[in-house]
Structure formats: structure tokens, C-alpha cells
Amino acid sequence: MSSCVGSVGSRCRGSISCADGSEGKARSHSSPLFSTGTLVYEGSRHAHAHRANQTEIPMNPIVVFDLDGTLADTAPDLMATLNTLLAQEGLPTLPVSRAKSLIGAGARALIARGYESAGLELTPERHELLFQEFLTLYRQNICNETQLFPGVVAAMDSLSRSGFTLAVCTNKVESHSRLLLDQLGIIERFAAICGRDTFAFCKPDPRHLTETIAMAKGDARRAVMIGDSHTDIATAQSARIPVIAVPFGYTDQPVETYEPDRVIAHFDLLPEVVAEILSGR
Numbered sequence: 001m002s003s004c005v006g007s008v009g010s011r012c013r014g015s016i017s018c019a020d021g022s023e024g025k026a027r028s029h030s031s032p033l034f035s036t037g038t039l040v041y042e043g044s045r046h047a048h049a050h051r052a053n054q055t056e057i058p059m060n061p062i063v064v065f066d067l068d069g070t071l072a073d074t075a076p077d078l079m080a081t082l083n084t085l086l087a088q089e090g091l092p093t094l095p096v097s098r099a100k101s102l103i104g105a106g107a108r109a110l111i112a113r114g115y116e117s118a119g120l121e122l123t124p125e126r127h128e129l130l131f132q133e134f135l136t137l138y139r140q141n142i143c144n145e146t147q148l149f150p151g152v153v154a155a156m157d158s159l160s161r162s163g164f165t166l167a168v169c170t171n172k173v174e175s176h177s178r179l180l181l182d183q184l185g186i187i188e189r190f191a192a193i194c195g196r197d198t199f200a201f202c203k204p205d206p207r208h209l210t211e212t213i214a215m216a217k218g219d220a221r222r223a224v225m226i227g228d229s230h231t232d233i234a235t236a237q238s239a240r241i242p243v244i245a246v247p248f249g250y251t252d253q254p255v256e257t258y259e260p261d262r263v264i265a266h267f268d269l270l271p272e273v274v275a276e277i278l279s280g281r
């Protein structure tokens, strides 16, 4: 039998390619919602194959987390880094409370928005230079005051026990995301960590989410995203993935404005709400 490598794409429409070059369709193998599902390969050349000869690719239900403002309160260290840059130029620094309107679209946007609110417009060259400086500075100070939000670890424990794969889809650069998740002690929990530079596209492009799910080998039909911003909600909505919002992150407007499927005020509620969404309750 040929060995088949799963590259099951977003929403499970992807093909599965085999060592012998043949392609086949992946079909859902009926599975209970919260147990590990499987996809059964039915290669065109092997359609006659006896069931015992079929290659099964496990596809777990998956929860995809945003990082800044969802898993962790990163505002103090992000704003401290921004303020170091502003102070270097003799510009007024900004309070952490401004994080809600500045964070969410990555470090480049944070710098542009920060300088704009300090009354300075950046040329593209200067912007790029400051971005590089920001990356270096932030890397050295990434977890000084940053903390996981209450209940994150217990919620992940519970989801993992129920058979969920976990992944991160963030607009932070991937290396920073990995460094931070490592310093927070939770990096091992994620089957995929995809930052704004992991693919050629990033949130709100829905492919950032669907490709994260594919990379984690999660089942896109049993996937839920959790995020704190309009960007996360819009991304999930365009990917047709249900989305839960947290109200304690970085957004100007209340998250309800963007019509997520649910809003949870504490991570203790996450496992239950994910279960409700996936069972259509």
C-alpha cells in the first residue's frame, strides 16, 4: 500500500497526496463530536481497497487562540517598548490604557499608531528602522510584566483532556510568539503557532486561520477561534469558523459590536461554550 501524507487543507477540502503521486479525496469518517475523528483516505487508484488497507489520518477538534489580549495581557511590555522608542525621540510616552486602541494589528501598526498619537508621521524608511529596533528591544523585554489571563491553563487542560488540539494564530511575529509562549510555560501545548510572518498573509485574511488549522492537523469542521479584537472576529467569520470573543483584551469598541458567536468573560467558561457551539446548542 502506498503511504499517504495528509495535507488536508482548510475546511477539509484539501487533497491528500501519496508517495505514488496519486491523489484522493478525504471524507469525513463519522465520529462523535468530542472524540478524535479520522479521515479515511480513498485514493482514486485504491478505491477498491479493503477497509483494512485504508490509511487513516487523525483529525482532532481544535481550538485556535489569538495571543495578545486573549491568552496573555501583553500590553505592559508592548507599551513599555513603544515608550522607550518614543522617549528616545523626546516624544511624550503613552499610558498602558492606550493599548486598547493601539495593539491588535502587529508591531508595525503599533509603532505607526503610537507615533501618530504622539503627533509624528513616519516615513517608510524611518518606520522600518523603528520596527527593527522595536523587535530587538521587545525580544529582550517580552515577559517582564506579561501574564496569562486567569483560567487559561485550566481551560487548556480541560480542552486537551476532551481531545482538542490547540493552536495559536497571532499577528505577532512568529519568533516573538514562540519566545513569549515559552517564557509563559505553555509552548508545548500547541500543535501549531502561526504568526504574521508564518505565511504570506495574516489576519484578517481568513487563510491565516485556516492554514493554522491545517498545520495543526485540526478538523476545520470542528474548529473554534477565540480572540479579543475585531480582526480576530472578522477573520473567523470570513473563514466560516465559529468565534468566541473575550471582553478583556485590546479593542476600542465592545467586542459584541462585531457579532462573535459568543462572548465569555472568563476562561473557566471556555470548554463548556466550545462544546455548546460545536454541538449546535
Ligand SMILES: O=C(O)COP(=O)(O)O
Residues within 6 Å of the ligand: 066, 067, 068, 069, 102, 103, 104, 105, 106, 107, 110, 169, 170, 171, 172, 229
Ligand atoms: O501584536 C499585535 O498587535 C496583535 O497580536 P494578536 O493577533 O495576538 O492580538
Ligand SMILES: [Mg+2]
Residues within 6 Å of the ligand: 066, 067, 068, 069, 070, 104, 227, 228, 229, 249, 250
Ligand atoms: Mg489580540
